[in-house]
Amino acid sequence: MSELFVKICGLKTGHDVGAAVDAGADAVGFVFAPGSPRTVGAATARALAAGVPDSVLTVGVFRGQPVEEVRRFAEESGVRGVQLHGDEGPEFYEALRAEGRTLLRATAEHVKRCGEYGEDLLLLDAPDPGSGKPWNWGSEEFAAPEGRWLLAGGLNPGNVREAVATTGAWGVDVSSGVERERGVKSPELIRAFVEAARG
Numbered sequence: 424m425s426e427l428f429v430k431i432c433g434l435k436t437g438h439d440v441g442a443a444v445d446a447g448a449d450a451v452g453f454v455f456a457p458g459s460p461r462t463v464g465a466a467t468a469r470a471l472a473a474g475v476p477d478s479v480l481t482v483g484v485f486r487g488q489p490v491e492e493v494r495r496f497a498e499e500s501g502v503r504g505v506q507l508h509g510d511e512g513p514e515f516y517e518a519l520r521a522e523g524r525t526l527l528r529a530t531a532e533h534v535k536r537c538g539e540y541g542e543d544l545l546l547l548d549a550p551d552p553g554s555g556k557p558w559n560w561g562s563e564e565f566a567a568p569e570g571r572w573l574l575a576g577g578l579n580p581g582n583v584r585e586a587v588a589t590t591g592a593w594g595v596d597v598s599s600g601v602e603r604e605r606g607v608k609s610p611e612l613i614r615a616f617v618e619a620a621r622g
Contacts (some may be wrong), residue, residue: 426621427587427592427593427594427595427620427621428449428450428571428573428593428594428595429447429448429449429450429594429595429597429616429617429620429621430448430449430450430451430452430480430482430573430594430595430596430597431443431446431448431450431451431452431596431597431598431601431608431613431616431617432451432452432454432461432482432484432596432597432598433452433453433454433459433461433484433598433599433602433606433608434451434452434453434461434471434608435453435461435463435467435471435606435608436471436608437470437471437474438610439608439610439613440471440474440475441474442608442610442613442614443479443613444474444475444476444479445614446613446614446616446617446618447617447621448479448613448617449479449480449594450479450480450481450482450504451472451475451479451480451481451482452482452483452484452506452596452598453467453468453471453472453481453482453483453484453500453502454484455468455483455484455485455488455493455496455500456484456485456486456487456488456508459606460605460606461598461606465495465496465499465500466499466500468481468483468500468501468502469499469500469501472500472501472502473501480503480504480525481501481502481503481504482502482503482504482505482506482525482527483496483497483500483502483504483505483506484506484508484529485505485506485507485508485509486507486508486509487509487510487511488509490511490515490518490519493505493507493515493519494518494519497519497524503523503524503525504524504525504526504527505519505524505525505526505527506526506527506528506529506546507526507527507528507529508529508546508548511528511540512540513539513540513541515540516528516540516541516542517541520541525543525544526541526542526543526544527542527543527544527545527546527573528540528542528544528545528546529546529548529575530545530546530547530548531547531548531549531550531576533566534547534568534572535568535569536568536569536570537568537569537570537571537572538570543571544571544572544573544594545568545570545571545572545573546572546573546575546596547568547572547573547574547575547576547592548575548576549575549576549577550576556576556577557576557577557578557582557586558574558576558577560574560585560586560589560590561589565590567590567591567592570593571593571594572592572593572594573592573593573594573595573596574586574587574590574592574594574595574596575595575596575597577600578595578596578597578600578616579597579600579601579612579616580600580601580612580615580616580618580619581619583595583597583600583616583619583620584619584620584622587620595620597616600612600616601613601616
């Protein structure tokens with residue numbers, strides 16, 4: 424098994440981005456969806472992404488936004504990945520498949536395998552996204568998808584190791600679980616999360 428893929432999401436400052444990169448994150452996420460305490464503008468994301476090494480994927484996170492808006496934000500911010508976190512159908516992924524752009528599909532539904540909508544990575548969020556409540560990973564109702572998929576929702580440094588061991592996830596995604604208060608990241612928690620996830 425190759426090393427676990429780790430994505431740190433909802434970053435808003437250069438300090439946060441530096442902490443995630445230094446901790447060994449494989450991807451960093453910037454929220455473009457309106458209404459979140461973690462939302463940033465395209466210009467801010469471009470400035471933050473400029474300091475990220477090529478080995479780390481920069482991802483713009485969208486929810487229920489028109490495909491033209493998604494494309495414009497992606498181009499203006501310079502992110503190399505796009506994460507759709509709504510009920511966008513396969514036509515969105517087809518429209519956004521530009522040269523070198525990595526597409527992530529986030530869903531709280533049960534999905535059999537990564538790639539059904541044309542996505543490169545599948546992100547399986549908890550049934551109540553944003554609540555900080557995780558899946559019941561050990562229940563019979565939880566079925567891990569096939570392929571490259573990331574477990575998200577309610578993860579933190581204290582439970583991520585058990586979550587990975589139980590589900591066999593290819594990767595993990597965290598946002599609120601590495602915050603000292605809503606919308607404010609903690610470099611210490613980011614480092615602890617990555618270490619625990621790969622431990």
